[in-house]
Amino acid sequence: MSNKRVKERSNKRILITFILMIVVCGVIGYFFGMITAKSEKTQTFAQTVDVMKNVVIQSFPVLFMIVAVLSIIIPTIGYIHCNKMYQKLQADRDNDELWDRLENALNGPMITSTLFSIANVCLFLCFVYGAVTAKIDERYGKTVVLIGLAIFVISTVMGIVIPHLVVKIEKELNPEKKGNVLDSKFREVWMDSCDEAQQMMVYKSAYKAFSNTNVVCIWLIAITFVCAMLFKTDILSMIIVCLIWFINTFSYMLHAAKLERRG
């Protein structure tokens, strides 16, 4: 547990920081607006945006395939490394240091596999969007689209297999742990089999994720707003970010209030 305590800041300091932030944002906004207004007049800005959009959409197949292939390779390498450590531990079960290292190493394939799965879904949807709207298949050929589809299926399967194998090792190391990755109630079952220290870890991580999501949402609202103004990306993205922020905060407050009532 961390010994560091977060000190409360004075109202004066908070106010000064807030005013400074407003001034800085105002200045940045002013210069951004000025540059946009000037470039829009010459029409070069709109053309540049169109070219950029086209380049981004056309690069989706390449980007998607690179990420999909990496999503298969990196977590697999991580798992093989963990499996080797696990075999080593079988011969030396009293080696606490090796045990701790293995538990730590197991986070690698689990984290990379999960993150790559999210990136894969995002890029695959962009790829499909590009194929439908920008006729990517006409430029790259139907074979590339089919290869992309096959890679997506393989990487999705690996995104399930790797966590399953990691959880299998984790369960062999800690027989009290329960849960099947393929089960939709995996998180609940897993959490239920965790002891107090592990549950505390989950609660702390969840709080950190909640705080970070709030900060990221504020930045994303600003970014999506600027994009809507500059690149005419429409305000839907900004509304969706606001919705995520709302749901995140509302569900946190609702559950906190429920727990408070329960005492």
Added chain:
Amino acid sequence: MPLYNHLKEYRARLGVNQQQLGAMVQTSRQTISQIERGDYSPSVTLALKIAKVCDARVEDIFEYEEDTDNE
């Protein structure tokens, strides 16, 4: 939290590994490891269970020191 412990020495006296001690007090090996490293302060229930298994008092295993940095 300024909580120090001598769990490792007590476990060595018992002649068990972290997993075995975890099983004896119905907790995980990871938790025992975290307590030994000082990364986790156990609940009163777990501290009492550990003391019982080690045949010692809680304050023999866990030491609390006043935090002097706290203003």
